Amino acid sequence: MASSYWIQTEDWHTAGEPFRIVQQLPHGSLPDLPTVAERRFAIVKTLAHPLDILRQQLCHEPRGHADMYGGFITPPNDSGAHFGVLFWHAEGFSTACGHGTMALGYWAVTNGLVKAPENDGMVDVVIDVPSGRVVASVAVKQGKPVYADFVNVLSYQLASGLSVEVPSKGINVTVDLTFGGAVYATVDAAQFGLRVVPKNTNEFIDLGREIKRSLGTRAHYGTYDCYGVIFYHEYDRSADPVRQTNVTVFADGQIDRSPCGSGTCARLAVLLAEGRVGVARSRLIHSSIVDSVFEGEIVSEEESPLEGGAPACIPRVRGSANLIGHMRFFINPEDPVRPFTLR
C-alpha cells in the first residue's frame, strides 16, 4: 500500500472558473519526457498513472467537485518558456485552457516566478501547454497584476454549417467546428429557443453531451477530439464590438463559469471567417453564463493550415484572475471513500 502524504495547492479563479495550481508534484510522478504534449499523452495512455490518480484526488469530491479545474506545473519544453503545465479537469487532461493560462500569469507574477515591473507595465509569462506555446501577458499596476492577456496558438475554423442531429429534440442544428488549441463545436443557442442563463444549465449539459455524441468522429482533428460545445447567443447583431454570451460545456458535461478563454478564441476564428472581426477591426465582448466577461481580439491574421480553409488567426483574450486560497490536502490511500463525482 502506498503511503499517505500532504500536497499543497494555490487556488485561483478566473472570471468565476476555478484553477487549482500544484507546483510541487510527488517525487518521480512526472513522465521523464521532453515536452508537455508527450507527458500528457504518456499519462492518458497509462492505466492508473500516479498523476491521473492525483488529478482525481484533487479534482473530484470530497476535495473538489464535478466542475473543478486545475493544472500541474512542469518544466518547460525548452528555455524559451518559463514553465509548462498539464491542465486537468474532471474527466482527464486537456490540451488548452485560456482561463488557466490567465490564472498562471497572475500566479507567476504574484509569487515572483517571473519578475514584474516594479510599478506599472506589462510582463510576458511564457507557458508550454499541450497544444503549443502560449503567453499570459500580465498588466501590472503598482506592482500588482490587474489583467492578463492570453495569447493563444493559431486558431481557425475547421468546418462550417454542419448539420447535427439532436434526437431528444427531434431536430437537426447547424454547428461550426473550430480549433483554438482544442476542438470546439459552436452552436447558436437560439436554435433550441434557449437563453444562456443559469436556470438552463442542466439542459445545456445534456445538449452538449448529445451534440458531441452526434458529431462523433466528424469532430476529430488529428490527435484532437471534440473537447467542448459552445452555446452562444447574440442579442443585437448590429452592435460593434460584437457582444455575445456563451456557455461552454466541455469534457464530460462540465460547465465553464468563465466565458472560456480557448472557446473565445474559437468564437473569434468563426467571426473572422464570417468577416465580422479582424486585425484592428472590431472585437468580441464575450460574457459567460454567470455574466463574467472576457474581451477577445485578433492579433494577426494568418494562412489556414487547411487547404482552402478560412483565414486563421492568433487571438488575444483579456481577463482577470483572483486568489482564492492556499490549500494543504491530505492524500491517504487508506481512505475507504474513493474520489467521486455525482454527475
Ligand SMILES: O=C(O)[C@H]1NCC[C@@H]1O
Ligand atoms: O478557458 C478555457 O479555455 C478553459 N476553461 C474551461 C474549459 C477550457 O479548457
